[in-house]
Amino acid sequence: xxxxxxxxxxxxxxxxxxxxxxxxxxxxxxxxxxxxxxxxxxxxxxxxxxxxxxxxxxxxxxxxxxxxxxxxxxxxxxxxxxxxxxxxxxxxxxxxxxxxxxxxxxxxxxxxxxxxxxxxxxxxxxxxxxxxxxxxxxxxxxxxxxxxxxxxxxxxxxxxxxxxxxxxx
Amino acid sequence: xxxxxxxxxxxxxxxxxxxxxxxxxxxxxxxxxxxxxxxxxxxxxxxxxxxxxxxxxxxxxxxxxxxxxxxxxxxxxxxxxxxxxxxxxxxxxxxxxxxxxxxxxxxxxxxxxxxxxxxxxxxxxxxxxxxxxxxxxxxxxxxxxxxxxxxxxxxxxxxxxxxxxxxxxxxxxxxxxxxxxxxx
Numbered sequence: 001x002x003x004x005x006x007x008x009x010x011x012x013x014x015x016x017x018x019x020x021x022x023x024x025x026x027x028x029x030x031x032x033x034x035x036x037x038x039x040x041x042x043x044x045x046x047x048x049x050x051x052x053x054x055x056x057x058x059x060x061x062x063x064x065x066x067x068x069x070x071x072x073x074x075x076x077x078x079x080x081x082x083x084x085x086x087x088x089x090x091x092x093x094x095x096x097x098x099x100x101x102x103x104x105x106x107x108x109x110x111x112x113x114x115x116x117x118x119x120x121x122x123x124x125x126x127x128x129x130x131x132x133x134x135x136x137x138x139x140x141x142x143x144x145x146x147x148x149x150x151x152x153x154x155x156x157x158x159x160x161x162x163x164x165x166x167x168x169x
Numbered sequence: 170x171x172x173x174x175x176x177x178x179x180x181x182x183x184x185x186x187x188x189x190x191x192x193x194x195x196x197x198x199x200x201x202x203x204x205x206x207x208x209x210x211x212x213x214x215x216x217x218x219x220x221x222x223x224x225x226x227x228x229x230x231x232x233x234x235x236x237x238x239x240x241x242x243x244x245x246x247x248x249x250x251x252x253x254x255x256x257x258x259x260x261x262x263x264x265x266x267x268x269x270x271x272x273x274x275x276x277x278x279x280x281x282x283x284x285x286x287x288x289x290x291x292x293x294x295x296x297x298x299x300x301x302x303x304x305x306x307x308x309x310x311x312x313x314x315x316x317x318x319x320x321x322x323x324x325x326x327x328x329x330x331x332x333x334x335x336x337x338x339x340x341x342x343x344x345x346x347x348x349x350x351x352x353x
Contacts (some may be wrong), residue, residue, distance in 0.1 A: 007314055014336060015343040018292075023312065026289035027206050033216075034202070038194050041220055042187065045227040 295345035
């Protein structure tokens, strides 16, 4: 006796009423469903599985309490290091002319500008004139190329008398 | 038609994996779909469950050791997926103070893709009133015509318990038919 027949006989013994029913399938599916379903499944299994994203630097630094403390430490260290770098690499504002003799024209101008900015309240015309005259003569007292003559110097000093130093800046 | 062994050897070959899996679906998709459809009733739900089933099969086929027949392994996965789906739906129904069996019955009535004669409609209505396990056992025996041994592998239940469940299911369905008949 095959399985089909065995199952039919079993049901007949249990319920003659049910054994007389046809086993027609009352359900239906949309036209072309199985082909469509197969395509959809294949498409889904072919899509590469997304690997879990590697944690970014912020997640690594602040992902939990322990790494949060580490993150704060790293950031503090960076802030101190950056501030130190700028502090040591900045020109010496308190005495900007100290390094100007060794530097070129550009560094002398930068030093002068920094000095003026820092000492704007204490600056007077004579001091500025001395500075310009000092630079305009060589060690032996002979005028250098581009040095100011006395007449020009006087004109500048007169003009400076009429101007506030802030206007020059 | 290819044998299960041929299909499995294609799947195990990396170059032929997709072809093998396509053949596996062609061979079993309809049987599994109808099995799932009878459990969850509505087509859209059955579609979700059957797609999840095949995706799971694809991802775990390398773990299939051939200790049971391929189709009983497939039925097992499909059944578990359908049960999970029904349990989730039952939780939602309970939350909404709804009755899960009535819900299935309403779905049966509203399903555009259900077109049985009166006896078939009655049988499906009787089925959705059965406890889940009895309904499963009845379906696997009555529609899928599995042996009790195969059902035991699918449902992880003893043969004796399955025979008892089938017996109870048949008696309850018959009682439903008689009750409806006497009310006409």
